[in-house]
Amino acid sequence: MTPLAQAQRQLHAHPLAADATLAAGVLLCMLAGSFVDPHGEHGVSWSLRTPYPFSLFLMTLGAIALIFRRSAPMRVLVVTGTLSVVESVTGDPRAPVAMSVVVALFTVAATTDRATTWRAGLITMTVVTGAAMLAGPLPWYAQENLGILAWTGIGATAGDAVRSRRAVVQAIRERAERAERTREEEARRRVAEERLRIARDLHDVVAHHIALVNVQAGVAAHVMDKRPDQAKEALAHVREASRSALNELRATVGLLRHSDDPEAPTEPAPGLDRLDDLAGTFRSAGLHVEVARTDHDTKLPAGVDLAAYRIIQEALTNVQKHAGPDAKAEVSVVRVGPNVEITVLDNGHQEGEEPREDGGGHGLLGMRERVTALRGTLTTGPRYGGGFRVHAILPVKTRTRTATAEDPV
Incomplete structure (x- = not known):
């Protein structure tokens, strides 16, 4: 100086x-x-x-x-x-x-x-x-x-x-x-949004596949001595569910890698085109699922397509976990004007089971966050006479940056 x-x-x-x-x-x-x-x-x-x-x-x-x-x-x-x-x-x-x-x-x-x-x-x-x-x-x-x-x-x-x-x-x-300060707040907000998005995806993947593994493992343990063929089939479903869980976890966690990482997975995020495969995994676990679609092959934005798939996946997982062994589920996808409506119904009874009302777990909260991010609406609650209903209305054309943040990369 x-x-x-x-x-x-x-x-x-x-x-x-x-x-x-x-x-x-x-x-x-x-x-x-x-x-x-x-x-x-x-x-x-x-x-x-x-x-x-x-x-x-x-x-x-x-x-x-x-x-x-x-x-x-x-x-x-x-x-x-x-x-x-x-x-x-x-x-x-x-x-x-x-x-x-x-x-x-x-x-x-x-x-x-x-x-x-x-x-x-x-x-x-x-x-x-x-x-x-x-x-x-x-x-x-x-x-x-x-x-x-x-x-x-x-x-x-x-x-x-x-x-x-x-x-x-x-x-x-x-x-x-x-x-x-604005840049720091924006960076923190984006980090929080990304963390929330990854947490939702991980919850959906783990909850769905672990529920299937749990059901099939229980079936295998029950029939292992008397019906080994059926036990072998159940174990095959366990292996398939665990493999699917690992693949989806690998794809989700891979999004955290740098974009030029050659080992980053390039598998697209699931959407309604895989709805039949999703219903098949639940049918193999013993849940009777009926699917009805009148969306006329609507091409949905990636964020809406992923949200619709995850909502149906989480709703069916809740049916598998809470509705009882004889429950039946109905899934409908309907195009109504500028929106696509997702409805999942079941006829199960909740006596002695965990409640599924809002706030009871992360599943319904995750569904609500996904729908809110897309500026849609979600209605959940018990049905008259027993069972549960999940109804989501998603706009076909999204206007939020949060929705596009969930597009596959």
Whole structure:
């Protein structure tokens, strides 16, 4: 760090010392100016005459007042203005006490608003210049009097310019900080959305396949001794369900890899084109499933297609887990205007089973989050006479960024 930079750092750290240094410099300038005689024989010349003691006293008071210009700028302006008026009326007209007024007016303009600067500047220029013109020993048109008018105006203008520049710099800094906070908040929001999306996919995959494995393993254990062929078939279903679970987990977790990772899976996310395969896995587990589709081969956006598949998968998994061994499920996919409606019904009874009302687990919550992200609607609840109903309305054309975030990559 250079000596000049060190000195500036010390002055910023000790503002009172900086103001004292400025006051000393202003005092030296006023003393030097008191020796200038603009009325010499050959124009401006240096006079060897010593300034009047009273003028030295006024200049010293004006310089001392500038030490407190940061803490009380308006009071310092009043004090220095008063000293300048007194000098104009009673002292040596060559003594530039008005220089302290210019510095004080600059400080007021740099630390207050523009309206206050205008008022203070006009009053100061009028009083100080008027006192010098009307009560001073020099003619009213003397260049010293016009110089007071000019320098006070320059002090107010320069201070206002400094204040405006500080305001612009502060506004730029605040915008930069706000933009940085906004970027961080957006990044955190996207991370939270991605974490929620992956959690939903993992829940759907694990819950579905583990429920099937549990059912088939129970069947195998029950018939292992008496009907080994049926047990072997059940174990084959267990192996197939576990293989499917591993494949879907690999595809889901693979989305976390970098896009240029050559090992990242490229298998597309499941959709309604695999609805028959999905129903077949539940039929093999002993659940009677009927599927009816009147969507007329509608081409759905990837996010809507995935959400529809996951909703049906989760609803059938809940039927398998909660509706009892003799339950039947009906799945319908219907295109109604700009929407596609998904309905899953079952006739199971919930006596002695876990409740499936909202808030009972993550399955219904995940379905609701998927539908909400697509700006659709979801209705779930028990049916009259027994059973449960899941009804989702999904728009065919999505308008949310969240929905497209679930598209396969």
